[in-house]
Amino acid sequence: MTLTPAYLVDFDGTITTVDISYELAIGLAGEGYEDIDYVYRRKEIPIREWLMRTAQVLPHDMDLLLSKSLEWAVIRPGFNRFLEHALKQGSPVIIASDGFGFYIEPILRKHGIFEQISYIYRNDTYINANGNLEVKTPHAHGICTVCGNCKALHVVNLKEQGRAVIYIGDGSNDRYGASWGDHVCARDQLAEYSRKYNFDYSQWSNFCDIIDVSMPEIKDRSESSLCCPLGKGIKT
Ligand SMILES: [Mg+2]
Structure with a gap:
């Protein structure tokens, strides 16, 4: 068969219609994201490294991240x-x-x-035992x-x-x-x-x-x- x-x-x-992970980064990560965006766009780091680094500069607040994701998703x-x-x-x-x-x-x-x-x-992606956002x-x-x-x-x-x-x-x-x-x-x-x-x-x-x-x-x-x-x- x-x-x-x-x-x-x-x-x-x-x-x-939009990339929610990228929207979270540019909307909530603040200035700490600029260097990550720069090296990623220059293809100096792969996507996996982008995830790990961006998680460090996002607010360590799952409720906020989820509510914004739900709000922005079309x-x-x-x-x-x-x-x-x-x-x-x-x-x-x-x-x-x-x-x-x-x-x-x-x-x-x-x-x-x-x-x-x-x-x-x-x-x-979750908040680990130390209260930090981890992927x-x-x-x-x-x-x-x-x-x-x-x-x-x-x-x-x-x-x-x-x-x-x-x-x-x-x-x-x-x-x-x-x-x-x-x-x-x-x-x-x-x-x-x-x-x-x-x-x-x-x-x-x-x-x-x-x-x-x-x-x-x-x-x-x-x-x-x-x-x-x-x-x-x-x-x-
Ligand atoms: Mg895609």
């Missing part, structure tokens, strides 16, 4: 229709996020769409230090289970997971990378566009992918 494809979906800037148009389509098609919708992560479930619950999500791979990355690769959440590994695992993967995202860090996708739905920076690396991709603006994407076959991406999640991680 052939399994229906899975949708692997980024959260920030994909399901939500779900991108078409997401409900897309979820209905995926359910009818028998395709799991799996979220993989490399942001602070704590706000994903509350935002989905607020908008009444948590139950339709098959699984969420996310980082864990744990339980889905990081064992060797590679680039991503906090190894989305490429989730894509590869789904393919090994016999599901083709449609990767949906917006950001530059999505390029690693997307490079393993059987088809990529890309917007913003991910669309630029999709052109640069010749991914099999469709441009999208809202989730209704993704309903029209036809189901791909499983393809071997081991040569063209940007990283080896079952090996050492990033290809140099």
